[in-house]
Amino acid sequence: MKKLSEIGLTVAHLSAAFLLSNCAVFVTFEEPQPFFKKSETHFSKKFQGSYVNPLDPRILTITDSAILISSDWNIEVTPNASSPIFEVNSNRDNPALVPDQDMQRDKRIANKTWNRIDTIFSLSDHHILRQFKKDYFLNYRELDNYWYLEFMTLDKNDKLLISAMFIDDLIALEQEMPLKKMLNSNGEVIKVVLKPNKKQFKKLIRREDYRLTIFKAERINSN
Known part of the structure; x- marks a missing residue:
C-alpha cells in the first residue's frame, strides 16, 4: 500500500x-x-468547498476533481540552514510547502509557519x-x-x-x-x-x- x-x-x-x-x-x-x-x-457543486473540524487544525477542500488536505507546519530555520522549499519543490509530485515570502529573503528567522497541501484523492x-x-x-x-x-x-x-x-x-x-x-x-x-x-x-x-x-x-x- x-x-x-x-x-x-x-x-x-x-x-x-x-x-x-x-x-x-x-x-x-x-x-x-x-x-x-x-x-x-x-464532484458535484453540492460537495465542493472547504470543511473543518473544530478539534482538528487541518482543512479539507473538495474541488471539481480532487480532495485536498492543508495544514500549517511550524519549521525552525537556523542561519546556516537551507530553506526546505528548494528540496520539496524539486519534485512537483510531492506535497507542496508554500513559504512566506519573508522566509526566502531572510533565513535568519528562527521560526516560520509553512502551509502543507496533500492531495488525498484525485480522479x-x-x-x-x-x-x-x-x-x-x-x-x-x-x-x-x-x-x-x-x-x-x-x-x-x-x-x-x-x-x-x-x-x-x-x-x-x-x-x-x-x-x-x-x-x-x-x-x-x-x-x-x-x-x-x-x-x-x-x-x-x-x-x-x-x-x-x-x-x-x-x-x-x-x-
Missing part, C-alpha cells in the same frame, strides 16, 4: 492502528464499487469516484491491485462525513457472501477481498457497524 507521506489522510493509514488493535480487518474489492454504477467525472485510473443514492464512493486502487473503499456523504446539517469499511466479524460476513482472506506472515487475517453481487453489495453498505468514521467536519465556504 502507499506510504503515509504519499497519501496523507487516506483511511488505510489513519485507522490502521485502531483497526488492528481491535482485531478488525480491512474490506477490499476486486473492482471499483458500486460495480453497477458508472464512474463520475467530477484518475487509480482513484475512481462513483455515486449511489446520497453517498459518494471513493475507490482507491493500491499496489496489490485491490480496491479500498471510503464513503462520503453530507448529513442533514450539511456536515461532511467520510467513513471507511472494515469488519470484525468474519463469520457473519462469510455467511452473507464469498470472500477471500489475505494473511500476514503470522497467518493472521489482515484484509478480505470481496466480489459481491448487487443484492449483496446493497446489504453490505446498509450495515452501519461495518463503517468507521474517519473525518467529520463542518463547511466553512463553498465554491
Whole structure:
C-alpha cells in the first residue's frame, strides 16, 4: 500500500492502528464499487468547498476533481540552514510547502509557519469516484491491485462525513457472501477481498457497524 507521506489522510493509514488493535480487518474489492454504477467525472457543486473540524487544525477542500488536505507546519530555520522549499519543490509530485515570502529573503528567522497541501484523492485510473443514492464512493486502487473503499456523504446539517469499511466479524460476513482472506506472515487475517453481487453489495453498505468514521467536519465556504 502507499506510504503515509504519499497519501496523507487516506483511511488505510489513519485507522490502521485502531483497526488492528481491535482485531478488525480491512474490506477490499476486486473492482471499483458500486460495480453497477458508472464512474463520475467530477464532484458535484453540492460537495465542493472547504470543511473543518473544530478539534482538528487541518482543512479539507473538495474541488471539481480532487480532495485536498492543508495544514500549517511550524519549521525552525537556523542561519546556516537551507530553506526546505528548494528540496520539496524539486519534485512537483510531492506535497507542496508554500513559504512566506519573508522566509526566502531572510533565513535568519528562527521560526516560520509553512502551509502543507496533500492531495488525498484525485480522479484518475487509480482513484475512481462513483455515486449511489446520497453517498459518494471513493475507490482507491493500491499496489496489490485491490480496491479500498471510503464513503462520503453530507448529513442533514450539511456536515461532511467520510467513513471507511472494515469488519470484525468474519463469520457473519462469510455467511452473507464469498470472500477471500489475505494473511500476514503470522497467518493472521489482515484484509478480505470481496466480489459481491448487487443484492449483496446493497446489504453490505446498509450495515452501519461495518463503517468507521474517519473525518467529520463542518463547511466553512463553498465554491
